[in-house]
Amino acid sequence: MSTITSAKTAPIPLEKRRQWSQAWVAAAFLLPALLLLGVFLVYPLLTSFRLSLLNWNGLGNTAQYVGLHNWAELLHDSTFLTAIKNNGLLALLSIAIQIPAGLVLAFLLNKAGRGSTFLKVLYFLPLLMSSVAIGTVFRSVYDPNFGPINSLLRAMHLDVLAQDWLGNPSLALPSVIAVVCWQNIPFYMLLFLAGLASMPAELREAALLDGASKRVIFWRITLPFLQGTIRTALVLSLIGSLRYFDLIYVMTGGGPSGASEVMATYMYRTVFASFNIGYGAAISTAMFIIVAVAAGLALRTTRRFETEV
């Protein structure tokens, strides 16, 4: 009753009223998401930054405010610089190996059609296993004395190639990266398979009618069609590599002598083994900044190269 009278006294145009109510509804729907973001993202981020200004062992009221001291130290920390370098190498190799491999597998499986279900499941398996289990399994695969890799090499009289895969500082990181790739290729394969499935058949058919070869169709039609998906894959792979932790922690713990240390393992060691919460928080905040900047740059540069299909 009252709403009717108020509507009479204030004659607001119907269009505007609809806009307002839409704005309210939108706000109401966004609120839970904003709250969650605030509680689980913004607040921890700010807390982590605040902790990075302290010298604190994480126990009781013993924290001292040290300003940007931890940050200044971080800039000269050779371990942290090695970790960034290793993260960069991990990102580079991940992108260079995982995305092309995922693409090739997806393309082949897509072509194979219905009969490929078994292969799809097989290729997908590594993604279903927990990283800790994978790390433990590959630690024994790489074992220099009992592991199958070296046994196989020795059986083939290639003893020179039998290596100390995880204990040799120059081999530890590449050995771990190989497993990281093996674990993640199925994800990109799946992503590209979904992209290929969404490609309209007419595109291909029209090109065939125009006399395009299979190779031309792949390079000129299929690949450009997938460029949005490839871009997503690229950014995901970059972000994933920069904050990588689990497999490396299980397989080498960042060693030997820091040879496979990445930012996340260094942060973990600093906080949980060295009781150095302030410095660990500085590492994790720096990690956040590096990942955010890298992801932003990757998004921008890839957008520039995007072409119309």
Added chain:
Amino acid sequence: MKKTILTVLTAVLAAGASLAQAQTTLDLWHIQTTENGKKIIQDAVNRFQQANPGIKVRVTPTQNDAYKSKLKIAFGAGSAPCVFMSWGGGPLYEYVRSNQVVDLTPYLDKNAAFKNRLLPASWSPVTFNKRIYGIPAENTAVAVILYNKELFARYGLKPPRTWDELLKVVGTLKKNNVAAFSLANKAKWPGSMFYAYLVDRIGGPTVFKSAALREKGGSFTDPAFIRAGELLQELVKAGGFVQGYNGLDYDSGVSRQLLYSGRAAMELMGTWELGNIKNENPEFLKKVDFFAFPTVPGGKGNPNAVLGTVGDNFYSISRGCKNPEAAFKLLTYLIDEQAVQERVADNRLPPVKNLKVSDPLLKRIQTFVSKAPSVQLWYDQELPPQLGELHKDTSQALLGLSITPQSAAAQMENLAKKILK
């Protein structure tokens, strides 16, 4: 009918009353996750609960490595358990320094009989500034060199007593395609034992103490530390270790598998390793014997001095505990006569005086420890956590030949100057 109702009512009321009394709940966290280990503690808790009605103890066992993080987070969040386990030394001191641990000295003064029953050496890892912050309970574990008697006999070798004899043993084994030492050094503490023993044999027990405590001109660049690094690298270059030692994981048992398979002849490890072998491969245990870490030419150390710990694990009371009196009583049950007997039956040497042991191997360890003029706690446990981590990093790098002994010593000294005041 009425009578039954009345009885039920009284029963309910009585239960209610006892519930109201049972307000006190003590939390106890430990890392004894083997069947026997869990049972020994639970039995002690049951005895305590029986003798102290109205006090309930909630026991939480946690796996070793997860425990370290869990405990730290609980203290940081202000929800520490009443009674908690630690390894003593630097990490415990971190909690003590932050005023999180109850000083047990007055309680022990009141219970002199309890205190005097335990070995004097077992108190040192939990004593800071002459105050005691924990009680030893579980085991005496020192590092010894285990060796395969069969392999030694086959190649006509005798347990080496000096560094030069050791290098000769390494050479003979190498000629026969057997690695001298099994080592799984991914976690870095197993390899750190070599370094710590070398420092002790070269400079005696005071070099490390005075460097760690910043007393009497002590420094981590003392010649003993540098010489230890040199000898360690000499052993590496002589081919003293199995392939891949810096990447192998001790927890998965590879270092023992290398012994079982005869690919390696010796392992420098805590005496708990004998228990592991007994569980995994009882047949192999018959081939195993042990000897002390060899002496070093010109070294000042006593050849009987040992690296390890008497009494580890240790149990302490957190400051947040509402009933420290009851918690202390609980501590005494954790190493009462019954608990001691159960531990001996589980092949351990609880840190009590005049311990009667019948198992021959256990007995030998007991004699070995009783002869020791000094017991050096593991470096990574004695040092403050940050320095302990660096020690593990540098000793792993020394073993990997990726830094020089001078650089390892200098890194330790720089950090020590920064964080030890």
